[in-house]
Amino acid sequence: MDLKVLKNKPSWPFETIGVAIAFSPRLEMLLAEAKRLSELFSAKLILIHVGKKSASLEADLQVIITKLGFIEGTYTPIWKEGHPVDTILHVCKDNAVDLLIAGAVERESMLRFYIGSVSREICRKAKCSVLMLTEPSIAGTVFKNIVVNGVEHPKTRHTLGTVLYFAQKEKADRVTLVREIHMPAMAMSSAESGTEADKLKQELIEEETAGLHDLLQQVDSGTMKIGVESVFGKTGHAIASYAKQQGADLLVINSTDHHLTILDRLFTHDIEFILADLPCNLLIVHSRVEGELNKLSH
Amino acid sequence: MSSLNHTDLMMLLLAISAMLLLSRAAAEIAMRFKMPGVIGEILVGIVLGPTILGSFFPDLSKAIFPQEGQSAIALDGIVKISVVMLLFVAGLEVQIPLVLKQGRLAVYTSLTSMLFPFVTGFAVAWFFPEFFLVSDGESKLLFALFLGTALAISALPVIARILMDLKIMRTQVGMLIMASAMFNDLVGWLIFSFILSMMGKDPSRMNVGYSILLILGFGLFMLIIGKRIIDRALPWIQTKLSWPGGVLSICLGVCFLFAAITESMHIHAILGAFIAGIAFGDSVNLHERAREIIHQFVTNIFAPLFFVSIGLKLNFLAYFDIWMVLVVLVLAFVGKVAGASIGAYWGGLSRRNSLAVGFGMNARGVMEIILATLALNAGLIGEKMFVALVVMALVTSLTSGPLMKRFID
Numbered sequence: 001m002d003l004k005v006l007k008n009k010p011s012w013p014f015e016t017i018g019v020a021i022a023f024s025p026r027l028e029m030l031l032a033e034a035k036r037l038s039e040l041f042s043a044k045l046i047l048i049h050v051g052k053k054s055a056s057l058e059a060d061l062q063v064i065i066t067k068l069g070f071i072e073g074t075y076t077p078i079w080k081e082g083h084p085v086d087t088i089l090h091v092c093k094d095n096a097v098d099l100l101i102a103g104a105v106e107r108e109s110m111l112r113f114y115i116g117s118v119s120r121e122i123c124r125k126a127k128c129s130v131l132m133l134t135e136p137s138i139a140g141t142v143f144k145n146i147v148v149n150g151v152e153h154p155k156t157r158h159t160l161g162t163v164l165y166f167a168q169k170e171k172a173d174r175v176t177l178v179r180e181i182h183m184p185a186m187a188m189s190s191a192e193s194g195t196e197a198d199k200l201k202q203e204l205i206e207e208e209t210a211g212l213h214d215l216l217q218q219v220d221s222g223t224m225k226i227g228v229e230s231v232f233g234k235t236g237h238a239i240a241s242y243a244k245q246q247g248a249d250l251l252v253i254n255s256t257d258h259h260l261t262i263l264d265r266l267f268t269h270d271i272e273f274i275l276a277d278l279p280c281n282l283l284i285v286h287s288r289v290e291g292e293l294n295k296l297s298h
Numbered sequence: 299m300s301s302l303n304h305t306d307l308m309m310l311l312l313a314i315s316a317m318l319l320l321s322r323a324a325a326e327i328a329m330r331f332k333m334p335g336v337i338g339e340i341l342v343g344i345v346l347g348p349t350i351l352g353s354f355f356p357d358l359s360k361a362i363f364p365q366e367g368q369s370a371i372a373l374d375g376i377v378k379i380s381v382v383m384l385l386f387v388a389g390l391e392v393q394i395p396l397v398l399k400q401g402r403l404a405v406y407t408s409l410t411s412m413l414f415p416f417v418t419g420f421a422v423a424w425f426f427p428e429f430f431l432v433s434d435g436e437s438k439l440l441f442a443l444f445l446g447t448a449l450a451i452s453a454l455p456v457i458a459r460i461l462m463d464l465k466i467m468r469t470q471v472g473m474l475i476m477a478s479a480m481f482n483d484l485v486g487w488l489i490f491s492f493i494l495s496m497m498g499k500d501p502s503r504m505n506v507g508y509s510i511l512l513i514l515g516f517g518l519f520m521l522i523i524g525k526r527i528i529d530r531a532l533p534w535i536q537t538k539l540s541w542p543g544g545v546l547s548i549c550l551g552v553c554f555l556f557a558a559i560t561e562s563m564h565i566h567a568i569l570g571a572f573i574a575g576i577a578f579g580d581s582v583n584l585h586e587r588a589r590e591i592i593h594q595f596v597t598n599i600f601a602p603l604f605f606v607s608i609g610l611k612l613n614f615l616a617y618f619d620i621w622m623v624l625v626v627l628v629l630a631f632v633g634k635v636a637g638a639s640i641g642a643y644w645g646g647l648s649r650r651n652s653l654a655v656g657f658g659m660n661a662r663g664v665m666e667i668i669l670a671t672l673a674l675n676a677g678l679i680g681e682k683m684f685v686a687l688v689v690m691a692l693v694t695s696l697t698s699g700p701l702m703k704r705f706i707d
């Protein structure tokens with residue numbers, strides 16, 4: 001694979017979908033989801049398993065594939081040995097995967113969260129978009145109510161474009177673009193005048209809502225109706241709470257800009273709030289259009 | 299159990315009443331002129347204390363604010379509790395994740411805005427102790443550490459206010475200043491706690507490593523384990539207990555508990571209160587309304603008592619040393635503005651925005667005044683140095699906004 005292909009490749013359409021599989025009780029559900037999505041997006045499907053290949057495991061996989069009605073030639077199983085996260089991401093890179101699907105529990109134990117599970121580490125490190133499914137099912141998860149993070153960032157336009165592509169294919173009922181407003185020390189600096197703080201909050205909401213409308217004008221939303229909302233709170237946590245309250249099926253965010261370490265988990269912020277307690281299925285959009293991002297950020 | 303007699307109680311109530319009523323009036327006037335309310339509060343103390351009222355009507359000043367006796371002790375206790383609560387609310391707004399989130403730029407700016415003024419202050423105090431009326435020996439080292447720390451800290455409340463007024467809080471420059479100021483405050487108060495823990499000890503018996511370990515150990519334990527416990531408990535506290543009484547009582551109860559623990563460890567009560575504030579403030583489960591109520595309660599009741607009490611302590615005119623004030627001002631401006639600007643520039647900001655960051659972080663405000671008061675009470679600094687630091691805190695706070703505005707793109 002010519003890796004130059006990956007550079008500046010837009011985050012949509014999804015031409016190649018990868019699914020990270022482990023021989024767990026949820027394997028069949030996860031494969032059913034991957035099959036449905038690959039058909040929906042007319043994408044090639046790659047089944048990635050990290051572990052020793054054996055005849056019995058191959059047979060087990062074949063049984064499920066047959067049961068789910070996979071058509072020969074529409075999927076490629078890849079067996080690799082090595083560090084699970086690094087190997088999966090390496091396979092994704094080599095195969096120019098646009099979307100990697102993985103299963104994840106909503107909440108992990110504290111120790112597991114700090115150490116870093118495979119699914120969470122994929123979210124932190126992936127150089128392609130990642131879809132984390134909290135409750136995969138044979139029937140397939142429907143994504144009717146989608147919440148998108150409308151953070152002021154050059155990547156957001158690409159994320160929004162990806163969401164619109166996703167939502168149109170999925171025939172979603174509702175897409176809401178949400179901007180979080182975090183004003184550290186606002187309570188402290190306005191303690192002498194509570195009315196002033198309320199006025200400031202109102203001004204901020206109006207300002208941010210106008211910013212979201214501006215952002216919407218930069219993308220072609222077609223017939224899709226997109227709602228806008230501004231919420232107060234710490235970034236990451238506020239949108240996760242909003243998605244939970246609204247009963248969203250899918251929360252969509254930008255991929256991170258920084259390499260995340262255990263410190264980011266100890267002093268939780270942004271994406272780590274979401275990963276600590278997944279409010280619903282999560283789509284992390286990775287924008288690869290470097291040139292355009294640089295242009296936008298200046 | 300001994301208690302205040304009728305006269306002492308009356309005098310105490312009268313003193314508190316005068317402090318609250320006059321400071322409110324003065325704060326309102328100051329705010330009308332777009333100045334921080336704290337300036338009015340400090341001026342009330344200067345007017346009521348030995349500087350003005352004490353000079354012209356010494357008997358009246360002593361009658362309302364006696365320097366000795368039961369009511370004086372009671373008032374001192376209230377002021378000390380006020381300081382503990384002020385440090386608690388200061389901690390409430392320190393968010394370590396914000397520094398991590400800002401990445402390399404915040405790391406550079408935080409470190410240089412801390413190191414430059416610290417090294418400048420330490421070096422000047424170390425090589426010219428006689429100028430600051432400090433003798434050689436143990437006190438020279440502690441004073442040098444103190445001056446470095448005093449120049450290195452920032453005033454989060456003033457900075458936040460300036461950024462909001464300029465409407466740049468949510469910009470890259472605004473968030474960078476906030477993150478760096480939080481880092482400066484956190485490290486500054488840790489160092490200051492260490493200095494206070496060393497005060498009055500025989501130099502030969504000083505166990506520096508033990509003190510540092512104790513402070514860092516306490517801080518890390520409370521910020522990692524304690525914070526998680528608080529985070530888990532807050533939803534229950536805010537839903538099962540009466541609102542807002544329940545959360546207010548628990549927050550302040552834990553604040554005083556942490557303060558008592560650090561005081562018992564011979565560190566100083568302020569560190570415990572500050573760390574408790576961070577542990578509560580960093581929790582996403584603390585309702586914004588609860589945070590506002592705590593701030594309003596402390597800022598409007600206890601903070602005025604503390605800031606008025608500063609002026610009651612000494613005659614500001616008698617201890618006003620113009621040269622010391624100028625030296626402290628120059629050190630404060632040079633160290634902080636240069637340090638923060640260089641860090642921001644290295645981090646990738648433009649020259650003008652880097653200077654805006656430098657001037658933005660130069661505001662010392664109430665944090666400096668609290669630090670100076672604690673140092674004066676501990677015998678670490680003299681009255682002249684105290685007055686110089688208060689003047690520096692006010693000048694840097696008043697000039698920070700206008701200077702920043704000149705440079706920001």
